[in-house]
Amino acid sequence: MKPMPGKTAYVNARLLDPASGLDAPGALLAEGETIAAVGSIGEIPADAEAVDCRGLCLAPGLVDMRVQLREPGEEHKETIASACRAAVAGGVTSMVCLPNTGPVIDNDAVVEFVARRARQAGLTKVYPYGAATKGLKGEEVAEIGLLADSGAVAFTDGERAVASAVVMSRLLSYAAGFGHLIVQHPEEPTLAGGDMNAGTTAGRLGLAGISPAAEWIMLERDLRLVEITGARYHAAHISTAESVAIIRRAKEKGLAVTCDTAPPYALLTEDAVGEFRTFAKLSPPLRKESDRAAIAAGLADGTIDCLASDHSPQDADSKRKTFHDAAFGGVGVETLLSAALELARAGGLGLLDALAKVTVNPARVLGLPAGRLTAGAAADLVLFDPEARWEVNAATLLSKSKNSPFDESTLPGRVIRTVIDGRTVFEAAHG
C-alpha cells in the first residue's frame, strides 16, 4: 500500500470546476486522498504543505474516455506504464481503455490483468471497456454481465463497428436490460475500405477513399435500433457534419444518446495528409473543412458531449510505410488538454465548457467517480498555465509511440502539476 498523503493546500489558484460552473480565484485543500474544501479554505492548517499556484488554473484531472493502451499484446507500441506516464504529463488522471488488446478484454481475467498492471504503474486510473462481442468478431454478444461485475465500465468493439444489424439489435436489447452503455465506432465497414477521406485530396493522391456516409449510415441505423430497444448508446469519435446533425435530432427525440469526438476532427482536416503523411492517417479519417467546422460547432452547442484523445499508439515501423500499408491512429493523451484549450481559444467554447468535455461529461457518461472539484471527491487535479504555448515535438512525447497528428503544431496550455488521489504524480521540469 502506498502511504496516505498528508494535507496539501493549493493556494492562489484560479479554480475551474465545470460541474459547478466555478471559475474564481481561491484555494483547495486536499486531505489524504480526497478534496476537503474548495474555494475559501480559511487558515491553511499548520500541518499542510502549501502549494502556491501563482494564479494558474486548478481543475479536475482530465478523464480521457477513449485510449488504446496496447498492453497486453503490443507492448512494443505502448504499455500501461508508458501510457500512464504520458497521461499524467498531459493532466489525465482517469482513462478508459479499449478492449482491442491481445488477448481481447472479453473476459474477467483480462479486466483484472489490466487493473493489476494499472495499480502497479500507480499513476493514472485505468478503467477498461469490455468487448461488446466475443473476440471483437461482431458475431456473438460477449459476457457483458460478468465483465461489468469485474469492472468494465461500458461495452464496445473498439476500433471496429458492430456491423451486423441483428447482433447490434440483440446487444442493445440485452445491455438495456442491465442499463449498460454500448459505445460504437460508427462506420459501415463495406463503405470504409479506403485509406483516407473520400474527396479531392484522395482523388489527387490516388488513394482509396472512405466515404463520410460510412459513418452516418451506421449512425442512422444504430439510432433506429436504440429507438426500438431503449438502450443507452454512445457514438465514439464522430467526424462528419451529418453525424452532428443526426445526433442532435436523436437528442431532441429524447433518446439516451451521447457522443464524443477527438481533437483531430475538431482542429485538423484532410489537408494534414499533405503528400502522404502517415501521422495524419486516422480512423475515422480526417475530413474536409466543413466537417471540421461542424464538429467544432457541435462541441460548442453541446451536441457533442465529450472530447476524448483517441490515443492510438503506433510504433515507427507501423507508420514508416506507404500510406496504404501504414497503420491508422495517432497518440493523444499528452495533447488532450491543449486541444481543449485551443477549442476554447478559437472554437467558440467557453473555457469551462471546453474543460467539461474532458472532465465531468465523460465521467457522467460512464458513471466514473471523477471530474469534479468538490469536497469528498478524489483529489485528482491538474494545475496548468492556459496561456503558455508550446510546439508539439513528437520525438519528446512520453508515449512509447510518437505518432502525433499534432507534431510540429503550436498549442496552448502547459501542465504544471498533476495530482492523483492527493499525490503529486507529475511536475513540469521548469518552474
Add this chain to the structure above:
Amino acid sequence: MTSGFIQRHLLGTRTLSAAEILDLLDRADRYVAVNRSPEKKLSVLAGRTVINLFYENSTRTRTSFELAAKRLSADVVNMQTGASSVAKGETLIDTAATLNAMHPDVLVVRHHDSGAVSLLSQKVNCAVVNAGDGWHEHPTQALLDALTIRRRKGKLAGLKVAICGDVLHSRVARSNIHLLTTMGAEVRLVAPRTLCIPGAESMGVSVFHDMAAGISGCDIVMMLRIQNERMSGGYIPSTREYFRHFGLDRERLAAAKPDALVMHPGPMNRGVEIDSDIADDVDRSVIREQVEMGVAVRMAVLESVTRNLARENGEPWGDEK
C-alpha cells in the same frame, strides 16, 4: 538554362513547371533521332549505375527504361520483387537503404502503392525516377504521351484531350491531367460515374459520363486499360456492357475531330476498351509511336536526373568537365 528541369528526382508531373516539361521534351526529341539511327549508343551515362526496382510486374516499362539506360551506356540492374528479399518480407525502407548502400546513381521504381516512390526517395542519396506508384503518378508515361502529341500536332496548348475509361485507378490519367493542364491543353475525363476521380474538377478538368459527348470535338482520344478486377469490385457490370458504352470503335470516334489521334498506354484489351480496327489504323492510332517515344523520354529523364544529382554534389557534368 536555370528554367530547365533541375530536380533531383522525377516523382510526378504535378510539381513540374511548363519550362521543365519543355526542357525534357526538347531533350527527348533529340534522342528520338538517335534511336532511329544505326549507331544508338551514347556515352552520356558511362560509368553510372541504374537500378530498376519493380514491385509490380511490368514488361514494357521496365524494358523501355532498361533500353534507355543502356543506350546512354549506364550499367543496369533489374530487380523484380518476386525473386528478391522483398518476397521474404523486407520493408520498402530497408530495401531502399540496402540498394542505397550499393551507390547507384538512379533508382527507377515502380510500386503498387500511391506515394511509395516518394517515400523511398526520402531515404536514399541517389536520384529516383517514378515508374508508376499505385494510382498516383506515372510521369514518364505522361511525358511520352506529350512528346507523341507534340510531334504530331506541333503543340500542346489549346488542344482538346479526352482521357477515357478507368481514370479512378489510373496513374497515367493523373500524370497526364497535371502535365496537359500545365501546358494549356483542355482535358476532359470520360468515365462511368463509378470509375471517375472524386473532385476531378478541382484538378482543372471537365467530366463526362457519355462517351460521344466527352470526345466530341477532341484532338486526342486517350484510352485507358480496364482491369478485370473492376468487374468483381462492382464498378462496372461486364466487359461487354463497358465496351457498348465506353469502348472506342470507328463509329464512336466519328464524334471527335476528323484528324483526332487515338492513344493507349498499353497493354490494350482489344474489344473491351478499344476495337482492333481503330487500334491498328495507322492513320488514327499512335499507340506504337507512344512506345517509341517512351525510350527517348526515359533517356532524357535518366540523363537529366543524373546531371542534376551530379551538380547537387558539386561534380562537373558533360561540357563542364
